[in-house]
Amino acid sequence: MANLTIDSVKERTFDVIVIGSGASGGWAAKEFTEKGLKTLVLERGRPVEHVKDYPTTNMFPYEFEHRNEIPRKEQEENPIVNRCYAYHEDTRHFFVKDAEHPYVQEKPFDWIRGYQVGGKSLLWARQTQRWSDFDFEGPARDEFAVDWPIRYKDIAPWYSYVERFAGISGNKDGLAELPDGEFLPAFPLNAAEDHFKNALKAKFPNRYLISARCAHLSKPNQIHFDQGRVQCQNRVLCQRGCPFGGYFSSNASTLPWAQKTGNLTLRPFSVVHSIIYDEGKGKATGVKVIDTNTKEEIDFFARVVFVNASALNTNLILLNSTSNRFPQGLGNDNGLMGKYVAFHNYSATISAEYNGLLEYKTDGRNPAGGGYIPRFRNVFKQETDFLRGYAAAFSARRAESRNSKGVGEELKNSLVKPELGPWQVGSHMMGETIPKENNYVRLDKSQKDAWGVPLISVKVEYDENDRQIRKDYYEQMREMFEAAGFTNIKTRDTDRNPGLDIHEMGGVRMGHDPKTSLLNGWHQLHACKNVFVTDGACMTSTGTQNPTLTYMAFTARAADYAMNEMKKQNL
Amino acid sequence: MDKLIKRRAAIRNLLIIAGGAMVLPACYRNSGKASIALQNLTISEDEENLLAELTETLIPETTTPGAKSLKLHLFVLKMVDDCYTADNQKLFVEGLKGFNDHFSKQAGTSFADASPEKRQEVLKSIQDIKQKDDPVKKFYDITKSKTIQGYLSSKYVMTNIVKYELVPGRYNGYFPA
Numbered sequence: 001m002a003n004l005t006i007d008s009v010k011e012r013t014f015d016v017i018v019i020g021s022g023a024s025g026g027w028a029a030k031e032f033t034e035k036g037l038k039t040l041v042l043e044r045g046r047p048v049e050h051v052k053d054y055p056t057t058n059m060f061p062y063e064f065e066h067r068n069e070i071p072r073k074e075q076e077e078n079p080i081v082n083r084c085y086a087y088h089e090d091t092r093h094f095f096v097k098d099a100e101h102p103y104v105q106e107k108p109f110d111w112i113r114g115y116q117v118g119g120k121s122l123l124w125a126r127q128t129q130r131w132s133d134f135d136f137e138g139p140a141r142d143e144f145a146v147d148w149p150i151r152y153k154d155i156a157p158w159y160s161y162v163e164r165f166a167g168i169s170g171n172k173d174g175l176a177e178l179p180d181g182e183f184l185p186a187f188p189l190n191a192a193e194d195h196f197k198n199a200l201k202a203k204f205p206n207r208y209l210i211s212a213r214c215a216h217l218s219k220p221n222q223i224h225f226d227q228g229r230v231q232c233q234n235r236v237l238c239q240r241g242c243p244f245g246g247y248f249s250s251n252a253s254t255l256p257w258a259q260k261t262g263n264l265t266l267r268p269f270s271v272v273h274s275i276i277y278d279e280g281k282g283k284a285t286g287v288k289v290i291d292t293n294t295k296e297e298i299d300f301f302a303r304v305v306f307v308n309a310s311a312l313n314t315n316l317i318l319l320n321s322t323s324n325r326f327p328q329g330l331g332n333d334n335g336l337m338g339k340y341v342a343f344h345n346y347s348a349t350i351s352a353e354y355n356g357l358l359e360y361k362t363d364g365r366n367p368a369g370g371g372y373i374p375r376f377r378n379v380f381k382q383e384t385d386f387l388r389g390y391a392a393a394f395s396a397r398r399a400e401s402r403n404s405k406g407v408g409e410e411l412k413n414s415l416v417k418p419e420l421g422p423w424q425v426g427s428h429m430m431g432e433t434i435p436k437e438n439n440y441v442r443l444d445k446s447q448k449d450a451w452g453v454p455l456i457s458v459k460v461e462y463d464e465n466d467r468q469i470r471k472d473y474y475e476q477m478r479e480m481f482e483a484a485g486f487t488n489i490k491t492r493d494t495d496r497n498p499g500l501d502i503h504e505m506g507g508v509r510m511g512h513d514p515k516t517s518l519l520n521g522w523h524q525l526h527a528c529k530n531v532f533v534t535d536g537a538c539m540t541s542t543g544t545q546n547p548t549l550t551y552m553a554f555t556a557r558a559a560d561y562a563m564n565e566m567k568k569q570n571l
Numbered sequence: 572m573d574k575l576i577k578r579r580a581a582i583r584n585l586l587i588i589a590g591g592a593m594v595l596p597a598c599y600r601n602s603g604k605a606s607i608a609l610q611n612l613t614i615s616e617d618e619e620n621l622l623a624e625l626t627e628t629l630i631p632e633t634t635t636p637g638a639k640s641l642k643l644h645l646f647v648l649k650m651v652d653d654c655y656t657a658d659n660q661k662l663f664v665e666g667l668k669g670f671n672d673h674f675s676k677q678a679g680t681s682f683a684d685a686s687p688e689k690r691q692e693v694l695k696s697i698q699d700i701k702q703k704d705d706p707v708k709k710f711y712d713i714t715k716s717k718t719i720q721g722y723l724s725s726k727y728v729m730t731n732i733v734k735y736e737l738v739p740g741r742y743n744g745y746f747p748a
């Protein structure tokens with residue numbers, strides 16, 4: 001940085017800087033560039049270009065050396081990511097390896113990450129449900145977190161806005177607890193799933209099985225063709241990256257869209273070290289970046305900074321952004337930054353068999369994965385001993401079994417003639433956890449990563465409420481399964497560490513009061529208004545819904561607000 | 572024997588020193604080593620051939636290709652070498668080495684000389700061994716399950732018999748069973 005010329009500062013100055021190119025950062029990039037703002041997107045990982053950089057996308061199973069299994073040595077070297085259900089030979093290049101990006105676990109916490117252009121949007125399971133006011137009003141009603149500074153009506157138009165562009169398939173189900181969106185046709189339920197749906201309808205008021213809502217182009221509109229995306233082809237090999245752009249990812253959708261405007265500068269290999277705060281101006285002026293190839297430190301400047309590094313990394317960056325004015329991290333006057341981290345609890349599953357409807361099986365593949373049971377506990381009123389509740393996934397398939405007892409021709413023949421068994425049905429819980437002060441992340445200042453950034457230290461654990469929720473899930477689901485005539489019902493505690501559900505949230509929560517929250521209702525740091533946080537870090541509570549659709553809607557809304565404020569010279 | 576191992580190690584070291592990650596020349600096979608590079612298992616050419624025979628007994632050539640021509644024995648070796656725990660690798664190698672003895676005791680003749688019927692009969696008796704950590708049983712179980720996996724996921728089967736579709740383009744939840 002010795003030979004700074006005015007020009008190079010100019011070259012490093014933008015209207016907006018977005019930190020992170022994943023699901024939420026991609027939206028910030030799209031919104032700002034589309035409206036003509038020069039936007040710099042900083043991404044710590046490598047570039048991943050749609051289609052071109054999906055090396056496994058067209059491979060057949062026999063083309064994988066280990067038939068999609070991760071070799072033992074690699075498993076042992078990466079115990080954390082190895083526990084992720086989506087980490088296989090065909091997807092491993094999109095996951096962070098444990099040893100390359102260490103963090104401190106004060107309590108066991110499986111942190112699953114994707115560091116590349118597109119972030120985890122390449123890897124997600126694409127389940128997308130809106131929140132309702134039961135979620136936004138929850139904390140005020142149940143007093144388990146601070147009140148959200150926004151309500152459903154504030155975000156509803158932005159859900160619509162995002163859904164139309166991303167392409168979300170679903171049915172209009174008319175449920176107050178899970179508002180309908182702007183849907184493409186849903187992927188229908190299969191015979192056994194429909195049977196369960198009807199059993200619920202007949203016997204359980206306020207409990208529903210609906211087609212899972214997901215970010216797939218079941219029937220694309222013009223806006224999707226304009227992005228270069230076409231209809232989803234039911235491959236269900238999505239996590240390899242989809243050559244059709246059949247599912248929403250930053251790589252297939254928002255980033256190329258932003259690129260086309262000519263206003264995007266995408267800089268991979270750029271770890272944001274911290275945000276630069278100017279005490280004279282009383283605001284942030286840019287960010288400090290370490291180039292991962294050269295280890296060079298470079299400053300970039302902008303009027304507005306959007307932090308979209310995904311929840312825990314956003315906490316890390318802000319906590320590491322210290323100055324005389326903010327010795328505990330940018331905007332962290334109340335010392336609450338990093339606290340009230342919450343997550344989802346997917347630790348329970350239930351499975352069973354169904355011997356009816358044997359005249360049907362399924363053909364092809366369902367990218368939505370099956371059905372979704374919206375939260376039905378404590379929705380309209382508090383009715384249990386625990387706070388909040390859970391949603392659940394539900395799906396059914398006919399399993400094929402192969403007789404492999406024989407030897408020789410007998411074996412050879414029986415292998416290729418599988419027998420169709422009964423329907424196998426299964427569900428997993430998607431529980432809400434309560435944000436608590438003692439579930440936190442902080443900096444471990446004694447240890448630094450390869451780029452000189454302090455390691456993040458995570459202390460997050462389940463509590464009694466989580467255990468009660470799990471118990472209730474088993475009880476209620478068993479009852480529902482029995483009512484549907486399912487047999488051989490088995491519940492399973494998957495005994496997993498927090499974090500493995502990959503929905504970590506909080507630490508930089510929103511709220512009305514700067515004393516008890518970090519961000520206002522527009523996602524601005526209360527104490528530093530030109531820095532916005534719109535990824536999972538902003539979450540005041542977690543809901544039971546999959547979170548990413550909400551981050552995307554938050555980002556589009558906050559970007560719109562930021563642009564208006566810039567126009568009014570307020571930022 | 573000892574000398575031979577030393578010699579092999581010496582040759583291997585020489586190759587590594589000379590060429591880094593050098594590919595072994597085809598004639599190196601004459602020294603009796605397995606035909607694919609293995610990280611953890613030490614398998615001789617004879618043992619590899621025995622494994623090939625065993626997989627062929629499991630899935631023989633008929634009007635369609637069998638295990639040998641699909642190279643399923645190499646798939647078994649590759650998977651055991653890369654994906655199994657050290658304990659299971661040890662049992663596998665032990666079982667492979669003890670297989671012929673075990674077989675001869677049961678059949679009164681070596682595996683190579685036994686008739687297909689005799690082979691099948693003895694293999695079935697190995698399947699029935701109850702003791703889980705018996706090396707021969709473990710070796711056989713691993714070999715069988717990986718042979719089956721390799722067969723079902725082979726290009727031949729996936730394109731000609733149980734066709735795999737990369738792009739189904741449909742989903743029907745009420746398909747006649």
Ligand SMILES: Cc1cc2nc3c(=O)[nH]c(=O)nc-3n(C[C@H](O)[C@H](O)[C@H](O)COP(=O)(O)OP(=O)(O)OC[C@H]3O[C@@H](n4cnc5c(N)ncnc54)[C@H](O)[C@@H]3O)c2cc1C
Binds near residue numbers: 086117
């Ligand atoms: C297997 C799997 C299944 C999932 N299923 C679902 C689902 O069904 N539904 C759902 O809603 N969500 C799901 N998720 C979660 C979803 O992927 C995330 O919620 C979403 O991607 C978060 O968006 P983000 O922008 O906050 O973070 P990301 O998409 O992770 O992007 C963050 C980006 O910031 C970059 N970055 C981090 N630190 C820095 C730094 N210091 N400097 C520069 N760049 C940085 C990262 O490299 C990354 O590219 C799933 C995730 C996985 C892995």
Ligand code: SF4
Binds near residue numbers: 231234239241246
């Ligand atoms: S299911 Fe759809 S989105 Fe997923 S890989 Fe297939 S075509 Fe692409």
